[in-house]
Amino acid sequence: MTRPIIGRVVPEQWRSTGAPAPLREPGTARIAVDLLGGDHAPAVVVDGALRAVQDDPSLHLTLVGPAEAAGAVLDALDPAEHHRITTVPGGSAAEAVAAGLADALVSAGDTAVTVLSAARALGRWPGVRRPPLAAVLPTAAGRLVLLDVGSSVDPDEPALAMHARLGAAYAAVVHDLPDPRVGLLTIGTEPGKGDRLRRSAPRLLEALPLRYTGLVEGSDVVLGTAADVVVTDGFTGNVLLKALEAAHGAEQADDSRAAVLLGVRGIVVVCHGAATGPDLAGGIGFAAGLHRRAALAAIAELMSYNEVSHE
């Protein structure tokens, strides 16, 4: 039932201390989880991993971190389920994905560390300097993609334009919106409203091969009526996301507690530092879903199409 991964060199640290890497089957999703990521790690990560495995019989986990924490997951599982867990004592979850041990990674660790480690281990897409983190927010009008929410805190205009392209491709693929509306977050809807960056960025956004619908405000991120994708810098996006999470409290859907890193060659889901076990289980389920619908390949295809049509 298991076989080695063909065509990949698995470095020493990736030799499993549990069962060998599971076979990749249709419907199966293999998620690498950073056991030491998060304010309450590893306890909440162990809790989240167990919830995720128990919820989804086609889920396999690669647990990256200390043997004790990984052991706690194995101990709590029926021995018949142990083949679904691979444990790796060192390295990063991104290296586990790069090594072919997993299809996606989930971490609640420091965002900057996760972004850098993912960019280094997996590689970035052409034109992406600092991969943006995209959060999905529930609104009365449907799901809204807000990006960046914490990766790129001092972006320039071309970085915002790349956020717009990546966010639009994500919404098209994952939210099934053929032509998502993309708005630029600022402090008023009349042209020229905003700081220096926001006053100069629209020129570049208007020239992109996507449906740029202009300036939007903080209220639009909540209402969802003006745009399906809202582009901002990682500073504003992170402040806003954390405030809205606190305002909504626990009512919020699990998905919205996790963000996805766009522009890297792999599926990377970031949970926030204060994530709970259910939050982590939600993040793992979210990553599994992105893998199962081959979201990354579809987003990459849309991005290339846009590049061609822009020439």
Added chain:
Amino acid sequence: MTRPIIGRVVPEQWRSTGAPAPLREPGTARIAVDLLGGDHAPAVVVDGALRAVQDDPSLHLTLVGPAEAAGAVLDALDPAEHHRITTVPGGSAAEAVAAGLADALVSAGDTAVTVLSAARALGRWPGVRRPPLAAVLPTAAGRLVLLDVGSSVDPDEPALAMHARLGAAYAAVVHDLPDPRVGLLTIGTEPGKGDRLRRSAPRLLEALPLRYTGLVEGSDVVLGTAADVVVTDGFTGNVLLKALEAAHGAEQADDSRAAVLLGVRGIVVVCHGAATGPDLAGGIGFAAGLHRRAALAAIAELMSYNEVSHE
């Protein structure tokens, strides 16, 4: 019952078209209202002015704007109340305050225009380049001052330090907090978290004669447990405020729909463009309260004290 204002030259445009400027009595508050400010002006301003006058028998209004709109307020009032309304067909509400016709002004007009007109007509306090707008947010832990929320969109470190001083003095005086905790809004609480501005600003904030308690996050603006005053740039503050207003919907207290401009020589209350009649009445009541408790003089005194103790 009425007498001219002594020691002030009232320019031609301030000659009242209604009753002469009302006598300043203990408890009386004379508020200048910008009839043309706001997305739905003058209708909602007329509505707000009427609500405010009817709610508060010691309130006098100077209505700045077109005669028809001012007339609509007079027509709806008992003639016995007409002495409480002064109408001025031209100029700005800030000029009405500068001319001594009013103790404070309220506008739902374009924020940048109101800030500039107030700074020009009333003058700024020493060291204030761009007066910040402070919003008061309700939190589970009490009232929280967030500033700037839209005046100073590209501030430097000294501007953030001035926001901190003004916000602390405001919270001390208006929220009766002898030693308010001041936090800097950023994207994590570990030192060094944030963009360029937020990485360099703490040095200056730590040197101020106030209780700087370090970095706070978006969630802290909602929870209110980490700080009583949260300092940020006007871009982030405006985005955050509008998002939280939309998230809270109509449940929010009236006060929080209005912001006060700090660092100018007069009481200036700014309602947002989409303000309703009740919002404007709330803003007028807020301005009247600040005048009645002599908040501006007390804040100015605290600011001077801080300046002395810093030397």
